[in-house]
Every structure is written in C-alpha cells, then in structure tokens.
Amino acid sequence: MNSEKLDKGYEPNEVEKRWYGYWEAEGLFEAADVSTKQPFSIVIPPPNVTGVLHMGHAHNNTLQDILCRYRRMQGYNVLWMPGTDHAGIATQNVVEKELAKEGKNRHELGRKEFIKQVWQWRKEYGGLIINQLKRLGASCDWGRERFTMDEGLSRAVRTVFVKLYEDGLIYRGNYIINWCPRCLTALSDLEVEHEDHNGHLYYIKYPFEKGKGGVVVATTRPETMLGDTAVAVNPDDERYDIEEGTTVMLPLMNRKIPIIFDKYVDTRFGTGALKITPAHDPNDFEIGKEHNLDVVKVIGSDGRMNENAGPFQGQDRFVCREKIIEALKVEGLLERVEPYQHSVGHCYRCRTTVEPYLSKQWFVKVKPLADEAIAAVKRGDTRIVPDMWTKTYFDWMNNIRDWCISRQIWWGHRIPAWACEDCGELIVAMDSPAQCHGCGGSTLSQEPDVLDTWFSSALWPFSTMGWPDDADALKTFYPTSVLVTGFDILFFWVARMMMMGLHFMKDVPFRDVYIHALVRDADGKKMSKSKGNVIDPIYVIDKFGTDAFRFTLAAFAAQGRDIKLSEDRIEGYRHFINKLWNASRFSLMHLEDFRCAGSFSHYSKDLSVADRWIFSRLNSVAENVLRALDEYKFNEAAGALYQFVWHEFCDWYLEIVKPVLYDEKPSGRGESGSGQASGVSPHEAALFTLWSTLNQALRLLHPFIPFVTEEIWDKLPGVEGSIMKAQFPVTSSDYRDPEAEDTMDLIMGITSGIRNVRGEMNVPPALFVGGVVQCPDEGVRETLGEHREMIMSLAKLDDLEIAPPGKRPASSATSVYGDNTIFVSLKDIIDFTAEQERLNKEIAKIDKELKGISKKLGNEAFLAKAPPEVVDGVRAKEERFVEKKNKLEKHLAVVKGLGAG
RNA sequence: AGGCACGUAGCUCAGGGGGAGAGCGCUACCUUGACACGGUAGAGGUCCGGGGUUCAAAUCCCCGCGUGCCUACCA
Numbered sequence: 001m002n003s004e005k006l007d008k009g010y011e012p013n014e015v016e017k018r019w020y021g022y023w024e025a026e027g028l029f030e031a032a033d034v035s036t037k038q039p040f041s042i043v044i045p046p047p048n049v050t051g052v053l054h055m056g057h058a059h060n061n062t063l064q065d066i067l068c069r070y071r072r073m074q075g076y077n078v079l080w081m082p083g084t085d086h087a088g089i090a091t092q093n094v095v096e097k098e099l100a101k102e103g104k105n106r107h108e109l110g111r112k113e114f115i116k117q118v119w120q121w122r123k124e125y126g127g128l129i130i131n132q133l134k135r136l137g138a139s140c141d142w143g144r145e146r147f148t149m150d151e152g153l154s155r156a157v158r159t160v161f162v163k164l165y166e167d168g169l170i171y172r173g174n175y176i177i178n179w180c181p182r183c184l185t186a187l188s189d190l191e192v193e194h195e196d197h198n199g200h201l202y203y204i205k206y207p208f209e210k211g212k213g214g215v216v217v218a219t220t221r222p223e224t225m226l227g228d229t230a231v232a233v234n235p236d237d238e239r240y241d242i243e244e245g246t247t248v249m250l251p252l253m254n255r256k257i258p259i260i261f262d263k264y265v266d267t268r269f270g271t272g273a274l275k276i277t278p279a280h281d282p283n284d285f286e287i288g289k290e291h292n293l294d295v296v297k298v299i300g301s302d303g304r305m306n307e308n309a310g311p312f313q314g315q316d317r318f319v320c321r322e323k324i325i326e327a328l329k330v331e332g333l334l335e336r337v338e339p340y341q342h343s344v345g346h347c348y349r350c351r352t353t354v355e356p357y358l359s360k361q362w363f364v365k366v367k368p369l370a371d372e373a374i375a376a377v378k379r380g381d382t383r384i385v386p387d388m389w390t391k392t393y394f395d396w397m398n399n400i401r402d403w404c405i406s407r408q409i410w411w412g413h414r415i416p417a418w419a420c421e422d423c424g425e426l427i428v429a430m431d432s433p434a435q436c437h438g439c440g441g442s443t444l445s446q447e448p449d450v451l452d453t454w455f456s457s458a459l460w461p462f463s464t465m466g467w468p469d470d471a472d473a474l475k476t477f478y479p480t481s482v483l484v485t486g487f488d489i490l491f492f493w494v495a496r497m498m499m500m501g502l503h504f505m506k507d508v509p510f511r512d513v514y515i516h517a518l519v520r521d522a523d524g525k526k527m528s529k530s531k532g533n534v535i536d537p538i539y540v541i542d543k544f545g546t547d548a549f550r551f552t553l554a555a556f557a558a559q560g561r562d563i564k565l566s567e568d569r570i571e572g573y574r575h576f577i578n579k580l581w582n583a584s585r586f587s588l589m590h591l592e593d594f595r596c597a598g599s600f601s602h603y604s605k606d607l608s609v610a611d612r613w614i615f616s617r618l619n620s621v622a623e624n625v626l627r628a629l630d631e632y633k634f635n636e637a638a639g640a641l642y643q644f645v646w647h648e649f650c651d652w653y654l655e656i657v658k659p660v661l662y663d664e665k666p667s668g669r670g671e672s673g674s675g676q677a678s679g680v681s682p683h684e685a686a687l688f689t690l691w692s693t694l695n696q697a698l699r700l701l702h703p704f705i706p707f708v709t710e711e712i713w714d715k716l717p718g719v720e721g722s723i724m725k726a727q728f729p730v731t732s733s734d735y736r737d738p739e740a741e742d743t744m745d746l747i748m749g750i751t752s753g754i755r756n757v758r759g760e761m762n763v764p765p766a767l768f769v770g771g772v773v774q775c776p777d778e779g780v781r782e783t784l785g786e787h788r789e790m791i792m793s794l795a796k797l798d799d800l801e802i803a804p805p806g807k808r809p810a811s812s813a814t815s816v817y818g819d820n821t822i823f824v825s826l827k828d829i830i831d832f833t834a835e836q837e838r839l840n841k842e843i844a845k846i847d848k849e850l851k852g853i854s855k856k857l858g859n860e861a862f863l864a865k866a867p868p869e870v871v872d873g874v875r876a877k878e879e880r881f882v883e884k885k886n887k888l889e890k891h892l893a894v895v896k897g898l899g900a901g
Numbered sequence: 902a903g904g905c906a907c908g909u910a911g912c913u914c915a916g917g918g919g920g921a922g923a924g925c926g927c928u929a930c931c932u933u934g935a936c937a938c939g940g941u942a943g944a945g946g947u948c949c950g951g952g953g954u955u956c957a958a959a960u961c962c963c964c965g966c967g968u969g970c971c972u973a974c975c976a
Contacts, residue, residue, distance in 0.1 A: 009938070176974095194973085201976085219976060266975055274976055283974050343973085356974090388905065392971075395904070399972085487971085522913085524969075555924085556914080560906065562969085564913065572925060575938040586935030635915075639923075654935075662934085752942095759942030765931045796933095796941095849920085856919090861956040870919055870957090877920070 006588065006715065010581035012545030016707045020134060028724045029139045031079035033472035040076035041477035042068060043461050044140060045485050045493065046148065048087035049122055050094050053132035055519035055527055055565065056486060058537040062553045063516060063634060064484045065138050069703035070629055071481075072139070073728035079477045080139060081464050083146035084126065088412035088453040089183055089349045095121050095411070111410050118411050122147075132538060137546050137706045139724075146464045148456040149413070156463035157413045157456050158430050160504060165417075165428045169365045170405075172417075172426075176282040177404045179357030180347035181303030181317075185408040186361050188452060189401060190492055192345040192354050201340035202325065203271065205333045206231055206248040209256055215240070215248055216335050218270030220342055221280075222328070223320040225250065226309045227298035228257055230276040232287060235261040237272050251333045252324065253310055260291050279358045299355060317355070362406035362415060362449065369499035370397045376498065382508040385632050386559045389487060389515045396491050403496075405452045412450030419445055458496035461509035478505060482512040490515065514632045516557060522566035540570055547705035548574035554704050555638040576642060577708055580701070583650050584712040587694050590661045594687045596718045597680075600734055603688045606680035609747075609787065610656040611689040612740035617648050618693055619735035625700050626731065641701055649693060652748065659793050660686045695719065696729045746780065747787050747794075750822060753815040754795035757824040760838050761813050761831065768798035770825040772812070774805045777819060810898060813838070814891040816884045821891075832895055839892045846885045853878045 023029060031041075042064050047057055064080060072078040095118050096106055106114040126147075133140070146153060164170040178187040202222045207214035215231055228250055233240040240259075247256045264287060265274045278288030279297040288295060300306040305315045312320045328334040345354040374397045376382055377390060384390045406415060418427045425438030435442045456463070461480055465473040479501070485494060494513055501509030520526055521533040528534065540549050544567075552573040556563040597603075600615075607615070621644040628637035660682055680688075695716060702709040702723050713723035754771055763769060771792075775781045784791070784802045792800050805821070808814075812823040813835045856862055856874055863871060 006935090008936075217976080221976085264975090269975060276976095281974075281976080283976080286974090342976090392905070395972075491972095518970090558915070561914080562907095566913085568925070569913075571938080575936095578938045579936065582936035582939085584935080589935075639915075643923085650936085651940090655940095658934095755941060756943095759930080762930070765941065766933075852920095856957080859956065862919095863956080865956040866919075874919080 006581065006585040006712075008582075008585075010545070010578050010708060012547065012577075012707060013542070015711045016135070016137070016541075016546050019707055019710045020137065023139070023722065023724060024142070026722065028722060029080070029141050030143065031141050031473075031477070032077050033476055035077040035476065037075060037077035039079070039476050039481075040068070040071040041079040041081070041480040042482055042484065043081040043464060043480055044083060045483075045489065046083045046085040046146075046457065046460060047129045048090055049084040049126040049129075049147065050087055050091050051084075051129045053129055053136070053537050055535060055537060057129070057133070058136055058540075058549070059516065059519050059553050059557070059563065060484060060486060061133055061136055061138050062550045063514070063557060063632075065136070065550075065706075066554060066634060066703040067482065067484070067629070068139050069706060069724065070728060072724065073699065073702065073726060075727070077476070079141055079144075079473070081144055081146070081477075082130070082133070082138070082140035082142060083144075083460075083464060084129065084148070085457055086147065086149040086412065086453060088407060088409055088450060089185065091118060091122075092409050092411040093183070093349065106410065114410055135538060135541055135546065137550065139706075144464070148453070148460075148463075152466065153456060153459070153463045154413055155430075156459050156467055157451065158416045159468045160459060160500065161416055161451070161455075162428055162430055163504070164364065169368065170362060170428075171365060172360065172362050172406075174358060174360050175363070175404075176280075176285045176356050176358050177361050178345060179301065179355045179359070180350065180352050181301065181355055182350050182352040183347060183409070184301055186357075186359065186404050186406060187347060187354065188404050188454075190454075191348045193348050194343040194345050196341055197344040199340055199342055199344070201270065201338045202328075203335040203337070204251065204275075204328060205335055206251060206257075206275075207333070209247040209249050215259065215273045216271045217273045217275040219275055220340060221321070222324045223305070223312075223317050224277040224280045224298065225275055225324070226253055226305070226312060227277045227279050227296040228275045229278060229288065229293040229296055230258050230260045230291065232260045232262045232265050232274045232276050233272060234263060234265040234267045236263075237265070237267045239272060251331060252327055260287075260293075262287055262291070280356055282356055285358065295358065297358060299357070301357070303352075303355060361404050362417075362451075364403040364405055364455075366400045366403050366499070369503055370400045370495075372502045373397055373495060373498040376502055376508050382498065382510060382513060384513045384515065386515065388560065389490065389513075392487075393490065393495065397495060403452075405455050406449040407452055408449055410450065412453060413456055415447040415449050415451060417447040419447070421445060454492055454496060457493055458500040459504075461497055461501055462505050467504070479508050480510045482514055483510040484514045484516065486518060487515050488518070512632075517560065517562040519553075519563045519565050522564055522568075524562070524564050535565060535567070540567070543567075544570045544574045545577060545707070547708045548577050551576060551638060551642075551705050554634045555642065557634040557638075559633065576646065577705060579650060580645055580705075581708060581712070583645070583654060584694060584698075584715075586654060587690050588712075588715055591687060591691050591694075591717055594691055594717055596688065596691060597684075600692070600732075603680055603685055604734070606682070606685045607689060608660075608682055608685060609740050609743050610653060610790070611685055612737045613744040614649065614653045614689060614693050615735040616737040616741050617644060618696055618729075619731055622696070622700060622729045623731045629703075638704060641697075641704070645697060645701075649697065652744075653689075653693070655794060656790060657686045657690060659789070661690075691716070691718065698723060699726050699729050702726075743783055743787075746783060746818075747791060749817040750784065750820065751791055751794045753817045753822040754791075754797070754824055757813045757815050757822070758796070761824070761826060761829075761834060763824070763826065763829065765796070767829075768796050770799040770801075771795065771797045772801045772803065772809050772823040772825070773820055774803055774823070775820040776805055778804075780820065808891060808894050810894070814888065815842075816887050818880070819883065821887050832898060835895050836892060839888050839895065843885055843888050843892070846881050846888070850878065850881050850885070853881065 045060060068078050068080045099105060178192045180187055199220050201218050201220055203216050203218050205214045205216050217231060231248055242259055246259045248259060250257050276284045276287055278285045278293055278295045280299060296308050298305055298309045299317050303317050305312045305320050307313055312323060315323060347354055374394060384393060416429060418433055420436035420438060420441050421443040422441030423436060423439035425436050427433050433444060436444060462474060462478055465471055465477055467474055497509045525533060548570055552570045621640050624640040625637045698709045698713050710723050713719060750773060773784060781802050788800050809823045809825060811827050811830050812825045815822045853874060
C-alpha cells in the first residue's frame with residue numbers, strides 16, 4: 001500500500017467508507033469497563049429515534065468526536081456512549097401519520113397493537129441517524145448503543161419513579177397544565193413555546209344583577225367567559241366602590257357571578273376588573289381556590305366547547321371566539337376592541353395553540369432536587385463552559401416550578417402506578433402488584449399515562465451504564481468527563497440530568513458541561529424545514545467530504561457565537577484538506593525510501609536552521625492545540641493548525657527544502673555546518689524533518705479530520721497501525737529553538753522585502769534578478785551569508801551580495817527590513833517614476849506611524865507614568881522608523897537624480 | 902417586563918489596556934517538476950455612537966442606538 005502514488009486531488013468518499021469500516025472492525029472505538037488507564041467519558045445527547053441528522057447534530061457530534069479522539073490518542077480509556085431517545089410524542093405522531101395513510105387510527109388498533117407497530121417502525125427506520133453519525137466519523141462505542149425504551153433503561157425509569165414517589169417528590173393532583181388539543185396530552189412548561197401574537201383586547205360589559213350599569217372587563221380570550229365564575233377587582237381600587245356580595249350577570253349565559261376583591265388584580269391594566277375563569281387560566285385557578293369559586297370547564301380536551309358552553313357547544317374554541325364577539329355586539333355589551341400584542345403558547349411538537357387545561361396529572365416536586373443541583377454548580381463539582389451560561393442555569397433553577405411528567409399518549413414508559421378498583425387505593429410499584437395492599441382486592445388497573453420522554457433522558461448518564469445494577473461501567477465512567485450540548489436543551493435535559501444524577505448517584509453526572517452555539521444559515525437565520533434554508537449534512541459530506549465539513553465546524557466553533565454556515569465556507573476548508581493532501585503527496589514522494597535512523601536527538605546536531613525552525617514552530621502549535629482543546633476552544637486549535645500547515649509548513653518549509661531534496665549532491669549548501677560527527681547529510685536531515693513534522697502534524701490534525709489523516713498516515717513509511725492508536729504529540733523543550741526562529745524571521749523578512757519590490761515593480765515572476773543587502777551588523781551579515789542560497793532560491797535571485805552599508809547600487813529598487821537595506825537590481829527594467837511613487841507611499845506610511853509615536857513621546861505624563869519598558873519600546877520603535885525613513889529618502893534622492901538624468 | 906449575548910476590512914469573524922488581525926471576496930502578475938482546491942504581491946478599517954476611568958481605550962465602566970436569543974401567569 002505504501003508505494004502507491006497519491007492522486008493529485010483528494011477524493012474523500014471512498015477513503016471515508018474504507019477507513020470507518022476498518023476502525024469499527026478493529027474495535028478502535030471500544031471502551032474497557034475495567035482498565036488501568038485513566039477514564040474519559042461522554043454520553044451522546046441522544047437524538048430522537050425519528051430524527052434525521054441535521055446541522056445541530058453534526059456540529060454537536062463533531063465536537064464530541066474531536067474530544068474523544070484527542071483523549072484516546074492521549075492514552076485515556078475513552079467511552080463515548082451512543083444511543084437514541086424514544087421521543088414519545090414525536091414518534092407517536094410519526095406512526096399515527098403512517099396509520100392515517102392507510103385510513104386507520106391508533107384507537108382502532110388498540111394500545112397493545114399500536115405499541116407493536118411503533119417498535120416495528122423503529123426497527124425499520126430508527127437506525128437512520130446512527131448511520132448518519134457514522135458518516136460523520138463519530139467514534140462512539142457502538143456495541144453499547146442504548147435506546148431509552150430498552151429493558152434496562154425502562155427498569156431505571158421505574159426504579160426512579162418509585163423512589164421519588166416514596167421520597168414524596170412525585171405526587172398526583174388536579175391542576176391547570178398546558179394541554180395540546182391536537183396531541184391530546186399534557187405538556188410541561190418547557191414544552192410550550194411562546195410566540196408574540198397580534199391579538200385583541202376585548203372590553204366586555206358584565207351588567208350588575210341589580211340596578212343599572214355594570215363592570216367592564218378586558219380579555220384576550222372572550223371564549224373563556226362562558227366559564228367565568230367571578231369578576232375580581234383590587235380592594236384598593238377607588239373606581240370600584242362596590243359592596244361585598246354584589247353580583248353581575250355573565251352575558252350570554254345569564255348566570256349570576258360575584259364580584260370578589262383580590263390584591264392580585266393590577267389596577268393599571270385594562271379597566272382594573274378581571275374576569276375569573278378558574279378552569280382555564282392558571283392564575284384564575286389560584287384565585288378561585290382562595291375564594292372558593294366554582295370551577296366550570298367550558299373547553300374540552302379536543303379544543304371544542306363542551307356541554308357547559310350552552311349555545312356554543314361543539315364549536316372550535318377559535319370559532320367560538322368570533323361567535324361570542326358577534327353575540328356580544330348584538331347584546332350591546334362589547335364596549336370596544338383594541339389591538340393587543342401578547343404571547344401565546346404553542347405545542348413544541350405540532351405548533352397547535354396550547355390550552356391551559358384543568359386535569360389530573362403527575363408532577364415532580366422539583367425544588368428540593370433543584371437546590372442540590374444549584375449547590376453542586378456553586379461548589380464547582382460541575383463547571384459550565386462558557387461561564388455565561390452558569391447564570392442562566394441558576395436563574396432557571398431558582399425559579400423552577402413543578403414538572404408535569406404525565407403524558408396522555410401510548411408510546412413511552414407507562415407510569416408504574418395501579419388503582420384498586422375495589423377500594424380506590426393507589427399503588428406505586430416496580431412491577432404489577434398481585435393484589436391491593438389496602439383491601440386485598442385483585443382488580444387493579446394500571447395508570448394509562450406514560451412519562452415525559454425527558455424523564456428517561458434525565459437518567460441517561462447512569463441508566464446507559466447499567467444502573468440500577470452495580471455495573472463496572474458505572475464505577476469507571478460515572479461521573480462523565482464532559483457533556484457537550486446546545487443551550488436549547490440546557491433546561492430540558494442538562495438541568496434535569498443534574499437533579500437526577502445528584503439524587504440517585506450522589507454525584508454530578510458530568511464534570512464539565514460545554515455549551516456550544518447554534519448552526520445557522522449564511523444570513524444568520526435559524527435553519528428550519530419550513531424556511532427551506534436547511535443544509536443537509538449528508539449532502540455536504542457527499543459534496544465536500546467529511547473532513548472539510550468537520551474542520552469548518554471546528555474552525556467556526558468560537559465560544560458564545562453562533563455559526564453562520566454556507567457552502568462557500570465549507571468549500572474553503574476543502575481547499576485546506578486538499579492542501580494538506582498535496583503537501584503530503586510531495587513529502588511522501590521524497591520519503592519513499594526514508595528509514596528513520598533514530599529519534600530527534602540522533603539528527604538534532606545536523607539539522608539546518610529551517611529544520612530547527614519548523615520543529616520549533618511545530619512545538620508551539622502543539623502547545624496551542626493542547627491548551628485550546630483543554631479549554632474547549634475548538635476554533636483556536638483548528639486555526640493554529642491551519643496556520644501552521646498552510647503558512648509555515650507549505651509556504652516556507654517545503655519551499656526551503658525543495659532545493660535540498662532535489663539536489664543530488666546537497667553538499668553545496670554549507671549551512672549550519674557542525675554536523676560532520678554523526679555523518680547525517682543535510683539531505684537526510686531534511687528528510688527526517690519532513691517525515692517527523694508531517695507525522696506529528698497528522699497526529700495533531702487527526703481528531704479534527706480523521707479520514708484524510710488516516711489515509712496519509714497509512715502511506716507514511718516507518719509507522720505502524722492506525723493513527724488512532726498513535727500517541728497525541730506532546731510538547732518538548734528539545735524542539736524549542738528561539739535562535740532558529742530569529743534567524744528564520746530574518747531570512748523570511750529579507751525574502752519578503754525582495755518579493756515585495758519585485759511584485760510592486762512588476763518584475764516578471766520567472767525573471768531572475770540580482771540583489772544586494774546592506775547590513776550594519778556583522779553578525780547579521782554572517783547569518784545571511786550562511787543562508788545566501790536559500791534566500792536566492794526563495795526570492796528568485798541570480799546573485800545576492802551581502803555587504804556593509806556603502807554605495808547605493810544604481811538602477812535598483814529598495815526596501816528596508818530592520819537595520820538592513822535591500823536593493824533589487826532592475827537594470828533595463830526599472831521604471832523610475834514607479835519607484836518614486838512606491839517610495840513616497842512607503843514614506844507616507846512611516847510618517848503616519850511617526851506622528852503617533854512623537855505624540856506619545858511628547859506627553860510628559862506618559863514618560864513619567866508608563867512602565868519604563870513600554871517607554872523604551874516606543875523610543876526604540878521611533879528610532880527604527882526614523883532610520884527606515886532615512887534610508888528610503890536617500891534612495892528616493894538617488895532615484896530622482898537618475899530619473900531626471 | 903426582565904436577563905444574556907453581539908456590533909472590528911465588501912462578507913464571515915478572531916482578538917481583548919501600550920505596534921489593527923485571519924479566512925473568503927477583490928486587483929495585478931504567474932500553466933516554477935505537491936497543489937490553479939495553487940503561488941507571489943497589493944488595495945481595503947472614525948474597531949456602532951457618546952461620555953467616563955487611565956499616562957494610554959477597539960479592549961475596562963456608564964448611557965444611548967441597532968441586532969439576535971432566552972426567560973415570564975398581568976388579563
């Protein structure tokens with residue numbers, strides 16, 4: 001395989017399939033339940049089993065994979081626990097839609113048969129997203145894949161439910177909850193999405209039972225008036241000088257209802273009189289309880305008006321609203337209508353307007369659990385990154401309300417509670433009880449409701465690892481190292497996992513929570529199917545390759561800022577992958593016969609300055625990558641690698657070694673010449689450097705772009721096995737070489753100076769010209785002398801003279817680098833006017849800088865109060881600029897003279 | 902109504918008290934034996950506005966303006 005030539009362009013598709021299959025077959029993703037290695041664990045945020053991979057998943061899982069591959073290469077025992085979520089409402093909706101196509105509904109099928117069909121559906125389509133994650137390169141331990149409805153996880157759910165019930169943290173009762181009239185189930189507060197809605201405020205007159213006049217109330221929902229059982233005013237409101245016991249007539253219903261007094265009523269809103277509908281508004285419900293008001297339900301579970309709605313029975317709630325308005329107009333009781341913007345809750349699954357609905361539901365008493373979860377973060381047991389989310393977490397936890405966990409659907413974990421039909425006793429137990437422990441009766445019926453899907457997700461960090469059994473995996477991997485997730489499920493999931501983890505495991509579920517941003521479209525809009533602006537990750541992978549896609553996501557993953565993604569950006573990073581590919585292709589061509597004869601120290605004495613420089617740079621990149629990944633700064637790590645590979649390794653190093661590699665007799669270089677002793681030739685030293693740099697760069701890059709790095713690694717001589725098993729590079733003081741960096745800075749600076757003149761003076765790239773560098777410093781002259789040929793090759797010179805400052809060469813253009821003046825000889829091709837313009841422009845730039853500097857140095861306070869090193873720095877800078885300006889001006893004079901003559 | 906972000910080159914953004922940066926785009930030149938998915942060079946900025954702290958502010962503080970998002974039972 002090694003001797004194969006690489007193609008000119010990188011073709012990802014075949015490569016990706018091949019290597020993913022290999023990794024899986026070799027078991028490289030597998031974690032060990034028992035190991036001497038240090039553990040590192042992540043549980044995947046389980047995607048909905050009905051889900052299709054979208055950008056959010058792609059981003060989220062790319063980051064997790066980067067961390068897992070990174071830690072694995074560092075020698076950790078890595079567990080990335082995969083799985084899917086049964087997504088109760090969503091999945092039930094999907095299967096019901098399937099049934100509807102056949103003209104059936106679930107009630108015809110019956111509960112048992114319906115559940116069977118859902119499982120069947122899951123078997124057929126549920127694996128889709130898992131395969132898509134594989135295309136992304138996700139290195140999950142697939143053998144451990146879990147599903148929230150698995151037997152083990154279901155047992156965990158029942159265990160938790162029973163325990164919380166016994167602890168008094170689960171209760172059942174009649175309350176106003178959020179009801180979706182389409183899904184026909186209760187929803188938790190979080191499952192309701194509020195949206196601003198342009199509605200109306202209707203002012204309705206409720207006439208006094210006795211006498212003239214009446215009270216005008218304002219409402220946005222006139223249809224609920226049919227269930228009004230009182231009108232409330234603030235006792236301090238002087239406008240309502242009304243006796244206790246006064247009653248008004250409820251319009252359209254001809255029902256007497258009392259006027260009550262309650263401080264809750266805001267005197268500044270509307271008319272200061274509030275209609276009270278205890279059955280259809282949570283506040284009214286509370287007020288109703290306090291004042292012992294009747295509760296009249298007028299809207300049914302399907303969103304239609306019920307038998308209590310009199311003539312409006314059977315109408316849809318929104319139709320009824322219109323009808324009521326009409327009827328009130330007829331009666332002359334509609335005082336006025338104002339446009340009014342208010343927020344309206346919608347079902348997060350189907351967008352139907354949610355109805356506050358009185359019903360008997362199960363709740364978790366969250367406060368005690370939340371207090372623990374708050375304390376844990378305060379103690380630092382769990383760290384939220386970036387920190388700004390910590391405040392959001394506290395705010396929500398501090399204001400948390402009880403969690404409605406019962407759902408009136410069939411697909412999910414059925415609540416483990418039974419009612420005795422003989423005595424009404426409620427029994428909560430792990431398994432179906434044989435008889436009632438109240439009366440001994442045996443006619444028990446199980447609670448029909450199932451639990452909120454998030455109830456089972458909340459257990460995910462330990463239920464997936466074998467809890468409630470005393471599993472090895474649990475001992476090794478709990479608490480998990482980090483949770484990587486989007487802020488959109490901070491409350492839904494993260495907060496609840498914290499509460500459950502602390503209560504049942506007596507420890508937090510994760511040490512770190514890394515909250516990443518959202519992926520948006522190129523204009524910053526949220527991607528959504530209805531907007532039609534989604535980019536399908538699989539389409540992107542097919543078009544640009546997984547590595548390009550992953551690198552893009554990582555490169556844009558700056559903390560706290562959303563990612564605006566467009567195909568153009570991914571294409572840009574495909575170019576990077578291709579660049580790496582071609583640099584490797586070049587390197588491998590030369591490395592075909594290379595056999596590494598020892599470690600760095602074997603070669604170190606014989607390395608050229610460029611060799612030493614690239615090692616030093618590599619070391620600094622490794623430092624940056626390690627630090628950045630430890631801090632979840634994926635964009636910084638990706639940026640450092642991009643910069644290194646493209647602009648240091650490719651742009652400079654490869655160009656510098658080309659002559660060394662192509663020259664069959666490289667002895668002519670005469671550089672860094674102490675290396676006779678070990679007999680390593682400059683050519684060999686360069687090969688070693690090339691090999692070692694590429695080798696380490698690949699390893700640094702692998703977590704980000706696993707496929708292309710594995711493919712190149714496979715062709716790299718002198719390495720064994722998968723790059724996944726290679727060690728992640730460590731930093732080494734052996735590589736650090738400030739001297740080589742200084743020298744290379746000088747060489748690159750001079751080279752750029754020459755290139756700059758060439759470019760600006762339109763010297764054809766193919767034309768070799770002569771150059772002169774005048775340096776006052778003898779050491780610099782010596783250094784440049786040693787590397788004369790390197791500069792000539794990089795700057796396309798046919799001659800390079802290095803001399804002390806002296807006579808200025810005629811017919812040349814100039815540039816200044818540090819103390820050194822560069823002349824590019826342009827015999828016959830110099831355009832004196834152009835050169836004058838160029839110099840003037842350059843001088844103008846310097847003048848601008850000098851202006852700022854002299855202002856600073858003219859400031860007494862600055863001289864007196866700024867730290868001396870800062871002042872010295874500014875002085876030195878001034879000197880440098882003045883010097884540079886002088887040099888340019890001198891040359892300008894010469895050019896002017898020549899141009900004139 | 903409260904809270905949190907963000908506003909830096911044409912676009913997307915990094916940076917975060919003492920020299921304004923990157924990628925893409927743009928302009929000019931170049932089929933050099935890894936790569937035109939490339940190379941070299943270049944143009945381009947009141948760092949949203951206004952105050953304050955400081956010797957020094959794009960950077961810290963305050964006030965605006967603008968843009969996103971989240972939370973909330975005022976009908």
